[in-house]
Amino acid sequence: MALPAARHLTVPDGAWEEVAAWGVATRVSSRVYRPRTADEVAEVFALAAAEGLSVGLRGGGQSIGDASLNAGNVCLDLSGMNGIRAWDPGTGVIEVEPGVTVGRLWRTVIADGWLPPVVPGTMLATLGGCAAANVHGKNHWRAGTIGEHLLEVELALPNGEVRRCRPTENDDLFRAAIGSFGMLGCFTRLTLRCQRVHSGWLRVEPVAVGSFEEAIAVFEERRSAADYLVGWVDGFARGPAAGRGLVHQANHLAAGEDPDPRASLGPAVQRLPGAILGLVPAPLAWRLVRPLLHDPTVRLVNGVKYRLGRVERVHRQSHTKFTFLLNRIPGWERAYGRHGLVQYQSFIPVAHAARVFRAQIALAHEAGVPPYMGIFKRHRPDDFLVSYGVDGFSLGLDFKVTRANRARLPALTARLDRLVIEAGGRFYLAKDSTLTPSSFAPYLAEPRLQRFLALKRSCDPGRLLETNLFRRILGAAGAA
DSSP: OOOOOGGGOOSOOOEEEEEEOTTBSOEEEEEEEOOSSHHHHHHHHHHHHHHTOOEEEESSOOOSSSTTOOTTSEEEEOTTOOOEEEEETTTTEEEEOTTOBHHHHHHHHHTTTEEOSOOOSOTTSBHHHHHHHTOOOTTHHHHOOGGGGEEEEEEEOTTSOEEEEBTTBSHHHHHHHTTSTTSSOEEEEEEEEOEEOSOSEEEEEEEEESSHHHHHHHHHHHTTTOSEEEEEEOTTOOGGGTTOEEEEEEEEOOTTTSSOHHHHTSHHHHSOOSEETTTEEGGGHHHHHGGGOSHHHHHHHHHHHHHHHTTOOOEEEEHHHHHOGGGSSTTGGGGGOTTOEEEEEEEEEHHHHHHHHHHHHHHHHHTTOOOSEEEEEEOOOOOOSSOOOOSEEEEEEEEEOOTTTTTTHHHHHHHHHHHHHHTTOEEOTTTOSOOOHHHHHHHHTSHHHHHHHHHHHHHOTTOOBOOHHHHHHHTHHHHO
16 A cells, blocks of 8 residues: 555645643644544655654543643544444454444444443543553453454554554564554554343442452452452552552343343443432533542542442442443543643552552652542453553552642652562553653563564654654653
């Protein structure tokens, strides 16, 4: 496939726009193109190369940090490439374009008794973005990442060549492109195998835990029987009580256990509620939450949540309500105010997890930046070249950014980075906005990162594909 001449463009001219990360804390100005076809993707690549601009890829814009931002250069918004090319309800295999959202995929397959095997916490992410970040869900220790369920991808390289990649064909590029955040090429087609389900309900059991040690024990005891496990952590609990919170175990219903699976898999059950507590319209809820997001109020709410969770009982919950918590309050990120939020998520091996996470919370309070929310999950390693997987646990901490604490956050996250590196842990680049070249440097010596950088030089010798994230964490290594 030859590159088209720039003067023969069919894609509409790009306009300079403000583009923001989901966490709102980072905004840039970029020249935005919205291609509709793979040919138009190639056209934008050619135009950018001719004008000496780099290209950053963007799907649903759900990355909390700067993974989809490309300041002063081209932003290739793929949300318009949103066709579903094929769906086979007999095998559960679906072929989509990269701009198809998780929500649309979900609605397409669930009525036939299937679900995507791995999804993030928002249905607004695109499949191309999920593959580019190689996302995980609340079942990571069991199901792995989304890349482990992709049967095939089509990748458009910066030179206009399109390669078909599978685990058995162009496998090196397959395992490098998934998780590469669009630094090798642009996904133009993805084929995913879904998982069979027999009901739209999950059986959910809450378990109160008093520390990280208790949370880890609950996860390890239950993970062989659970389909999903996720923990909520009270970020205001410190010392021996650090890690206090609630673990939720969810399991699919077995075949025949749901007397009316057609109804439970349908939109009446799976549609997210339009109002919070039946009173507040969901689109307005963030406005009511915003005045409450301050240290004393969050401390109080966390304490009440923990105590109520101790008396919560086993119950049934729809897949959408359990899985897509972020979408239950649309615009949740705006509740944090005009400066937004930063999420710090680290992945630590089992043996060091409790110690490191307790130290992270202590350092956050010492810096005067307490985490307002903590999410705790179990993970496993994988063989993708850019990987965050460990045999261990992750803790995602949400920090509200204010004018007063913005200057303190870099020093805090640098201290948190050192804890992670010393414990042999890893970072989740889909949410990161704070890593520096010095913090990322220890990973560059790994053979698989060197293989990735070699493929980057081979597939993109002119360094056409770049983002703020790529430049920020690689620094001089990226330039080399």
